Amino acid sequence: MAHKVDVHVGKRIRQRRWLTGMTQQKLAELVGIKFQQIQKYETGANRVSASRLWDIADALDVTVAYFFDGLEQGEASAATQDSAVPVDLLSDKEAMDLIRSYYAIPQNQRRRLFELARVLSDVA
Incomplete structure (x- = not known):
């Protein structure tokens, strides 16, 4: 079972990639890996090493800290959300x-x- 931090980091990678309009293939090329690995990172199935996260942050033009934003809030923010808004809006x-x-x-x-x-x- 994937660790909640790995899942969160993967979601943040996917969110940033979507916001920039980048495909998994393009991100993989910029980082020097296969797109399947990006898929595994985004689902939290595979952990992202520190050096790989650094490369991904560079490719997506964000700081490494970006991928950890909102991690502390986790379940607490989900419980207080308005019912008309999806719990995980950015996914x-x-x-x-x-x-x-x-x-x-x-x-x-x-x-x-x-x-x-x-x-x-x-x-x-």
Whole structure:
């Protein structure tokens, strides 16, 4: 059974990869491994060594600490989440696609879209 830290780090690798629009194959090429290994890291099936995590962080343009963000919160934050929001929002592919699309919009239009979403959620 995978350790919860390995699973968390794997989820953070997948989240960052999705946010940047990078494929497993591309990340694997940048790191110098096969894409199957990236799959195993993302599921937590295999542990990521420190040096490999360093290479992945470099390829995804984040610090190594990024992969551990939110680890302390774990189950505590899941229990306090609103029921309309998925417990693990960042592992929801649709949510990640929405976030990526949102940031692809020019900033002034993004702000107007944000205000529209806020109004719509208030009346829902």
